[in-house]
Amino acid sequence: MYPKQFELLIESFRKLSGVGAKTAERYAFEVLNWEDETWKQFVDAIQNTKTKLHQCERCGNISEETLCEICKDNTRDQHVICVVQEVRDIAAIEKINEYQGQYHVLNGVINTSKGILPDDLNIASLVERVKQQEVKEVIIAMNPTIEGETTALYLGKLLSEYPLKVTRLAHGLPIGSHIDYADELTLLKALENRTEL
Template identity: 50%
Template structure:
């Protein structure tokens, strides 16, 4: 069936989003056309435009921000001796939701992935090395995801810091609270065993 041109273009636009297949894109497009009032549609469109126009990357840590440097980098209450390295901005937000970590961040905006043609120079590693020349940083916590690419990136950074006085650590991995053993994959179980701690 031939859709009106405006619906076809909207379906095509929604289809470009990750995790949105043709059927979902079609359903969203018809929802916008038939269920949303004009003010909501204009607000949605304005939100999309503002995200592209107003957000930038922090020149210090690489996190998304609407001010430079970002709120975290300019927060005087942060522990400037600890730096956590993450893959992308979503990881910063996840860690901040805990309200426990008070150190700084460095966002790589990717991981090393030779199979996809992504090397160390294609992500934010050079800026990380420059930051680590700052004498205040005493510990680097690597918090890349437990994937092949995340592990490779972690090892690459560890190799770069091997001959420095900076303490290197890796976030623990294992079973999530409330999860059953039968639902865990082999790698998760292995990491949980390796990261076991003594009961006192």
């Protein structure tokens, strides 16, 4: 019913989670009416995100350079690594202004029903870091889901042969939720009251 090019734009918006046909159509019309400058900024942002952003070589965070801002920051504690599922969890933990160590992004969780096994995650590089850096503590900050739990136990077992403390966030985050959705106080308490695995 619309020209092909416009249908393609609607289809593109539908790829975003939570965006249905009606909303995608509304977005497409909104974009169609943008000033040239807004349009260019939007297109550039998408294009540059793809070309300029990489994964940090050390921790898996997103970065414009080989190492991300956190890994480059020498004032941060090199002896503590907080393991998170996804890049956005770093932002959630940074927001509470309490944690001063390093991060490691797994890029997912073990989920056998979906065929996601430890080898599919950023786990080997974590073990390498533990071996090379003088790591004293690994904090496992998985989301409170069954898969997060499975992954935490797997990592705990894997790291038990190294001379370091493995801790995890305290219970208190709502079951089945995501670290990213937790309010700052809940997350701060979960971090402060972390327990040894």
